[in-house]
Amino acid sequence: MELETQWFNDLSEYPLIIAGPCAAESEKQILETAAFLAETGKVAVFRAGLWKPRTRPGSFEGVGEKGLPWLIRAREETGLKMITEVASAEHVDQVLEAGIDMVWIGARTTANPFIVQELATRLSRESIPVFVKNPLHPDPSLWIGALERINRTGVKKLVAIHRGFYPFEQSDLRNIPKWELPIDLMIKCPGLPVICDPSHIAGQAGIVPGIAQKAMDLHMNGLMVEVHPDPDKAMSDAKQQLSYLAFDKFLEQLSVREEFAVNGEFLDLLSRYRSQIDSVDAQVWELLAQRMSFVDKIGGYKSEHNVAILQLERWAEVLRSRSAMADQLGLDKTFIKKLLDLIHQESIRIQSKN
Ligand code: PEP
Ligand code: MN
Numbered sequence: 326m327e328l329e330t331q332w333f334n335d336l337s338e339y340p341l342i343i344a345g346p347c348a349a350e351s352e353k354q355i356l357e358t359a360a361f362l363a364e365t366g367k368v369a370v371f372r373a374g375l376w377k378p379r380t381r382p383g384s385f386e387g388v389g390e391k392g393l394p395w396l397i398r399a400r401e402e403t404g405l406k407m408i409t410e411v412a413s414a415e416h417v418d419q420v421l422e423a424g425i426d427m428v429w430i431g432a433r434t435t436a437n438p439f440i441v442q443e444l445a446t447r448l449s450r451e452s453i454p455v456f457v458k459n460p461l462h463p464d465p466s467l468w469i470g471a472l473e474r475i476n477r478t479g480v481k482k483l484v485a486i487h488r489g490f491y492p493f494e495q496s497d498l499r500n501i502p503k504w505e506l507p508i509d510l511m512i513k514c515p516g517l518p519v520i521c522d523p524s525h526i527a528g529q530a531g532i533v534p535g536i537a538q539k540a541m542d543l544h545m546n547g548l549m550v551e552v553h554p555d556p557d558k559a560m561s562d563a564k565q566q567l568s569y570l571a572f573d574k575f576l577e578q579l580s581v582r583e584e585f586a587v588n589g590e591f592l593d594l595l596s597r598y599r600s601q602i603d604s605v606d607a608q609v610w611e612l613l614a615q616r617m618s619f620v621d622k623i624g625g626y627k628s629e630h631n632v633a634i635l636q637l638e639r640w641a642e643v644l645r646s647r648s649a650m651a652d653q654l655g656l657d658k659t660f661i662k663k664l665l666d667l668i669h670q671e672s673i674r675i676q677s678k679n
Contacts, residue, residue: 326473326514329481332454333518333546336406337369340581341520341547343408344572345372346554347562348385349392355399358554361569363403367576370427371396371405372549376416377561378433385560393423400426408456412440417447429456432488432525435471436460445475454482456549458522463490463503468510472517485510485519486549487540489526494611499528499565502536503608505601508543512597520547524565530556533567534575541581543600544593550575616668617675624676634676640669 333341344362349355355373362368373396377387396407406426411417412434420428428448434440435458448455455475460467472483487507489500511519521540527533537548553559553566567575627634644665651661 326476326483326517327481328476328483328516330516330518332482333484337547339546340541341370341518342368342576343370343372343520343547343549344368344552346559347374347524347551347566348377348560349373349375349388349395349409350560351388352395352398354554355392355395356402358552359399359403359405361554362552362572363405365573365576369406370408371399371403372408372429372551374410374561376410376412378410378412378431379561390419390423393419393425396425397423411444411448414443414447417444421447421451421453425453427454427456429486430458430471430475432458432461436462436467438470438474441471441474445478445480448475449478449480452480452482454484455480456484456486456520458486458488459490459506461491461500463501463506465506465509468506469513472514483517484546485514485517486522487519487526487545488522494608494615496611497529498526498532498536500526501608502526502539502604504539504543504604507545508597508601511545512594518546520549521545522549524549524551524562524567528565530565530567530571533565534578537575537579541579543597544582613668617671620672620675621678624678627676634673643669 346354346358359371362371373392375387375389375392377385379386396409399405400407408427408429409420409425410431411420411428412431417428430441430444434444457468457472457475460471468485472485476483485507487502489498489502490506492498492501494501507519507521510517521537523533523536523540526536533550537550540548550572551562551566552569552572554569556563556566556568559566624634647665648658648661652658
């Protein structure tokens with residue numbers, strides 16, 4: 326990708342902090358929140374969604390273009406740069422016309438190459454920075470594909486936003502971070518700034534600081550955090566928005582790492598690979614626990630129906646199909662056989678408790 330990065334370095338000191346409400350609700354809310362955030366001295370960019378993509382129709386879908394002058398006024402009063410989400414060519418036209426500084430493309434949009442192309446073509450008319458959230462499903466090529474598609478139309482000021490992935494497994498988090506994916510992006514696209522949106526990963530205000538810290542520990546380039554003057558009354562994402570007090574505390578506690586002193590590049594890459602391993606291991610354990618809970622259910626069911634625990638035919642089929650899958654993935658046969666035997670033994674032990 327052909328990128329320009331000077332503008333990003335000029336935007337703020339490390340790390341870039343973007344903050345603001347999930348959605349613009351009123352002019353008063355925008356002006357007051359922007360004034361508070363500017364006052365902290367740590368925030369460079371103010372975020373607010375004008376068009377809100379909601380899962381179900383009927384919920385608050387944003388104030389729309391009516392909010393554009395509110396953002397412009399907030400910029401005049403605070404000096405903060407303004408960013409909002411665009412999801413259609415019409416949004417882009419309105420945002421460019423109003424003179425908004427930057428835009429982001431939401432997780433639901435990134436997944437759709439047709440819309441991304443349409444937005445990219447319109448956005449390339451001006452050289453405003455475009456931030457691209459990861460798609461909802463953990464497909465790294467969709468994310469990179471969207472970035473490349475936009476880049477090819479001539480947009481060189483690009484940033485990726487890591488906002489987590491739809492949770493297929495049970496989790497306290499609203500979206501699973503799968504840190505190995507943004508790290509992979511950082512490794513594959515050197516020079517592309519990658520920031521984290523801990524609010525949409527956490528889904529609950531109390532968890533936001535921990536996720537943000539993790540992003541800083543990986544030396545990601547910045548954070549996008551949702552802040553609302555009265556989170557309980559927020560018209561969208563009420564649970565995850567930080568109050569002013571919580572945001573102050575968050576800024577105070579955030580520990581920002583220096584670039585590694587000795588042999589920085591080596592250590593940086595090493596720690597990124599290790600974080601990828603940590604994240605994948607956490608998912609492997611979660612999936613193993615899920616597997617064993619199904620085993621437990623099946624154990625109860627067999628016992629109710631007086632059926633033997635050990636079903637040789639089924640086991641032969643599991644061995645055969647899993648070995649074939651493992652083979653396709655390039656995993657060592659002996660290792661997989663040992664692992665399957667261990668899993669089988671544990672499954673029998675669990676079922677024997679019923
Ligand atoms: C948002 O930032 O408010 C938003 C809708 O995010 P996402 O596209 O990540 O769900
Ligand atoms: Mn939100």
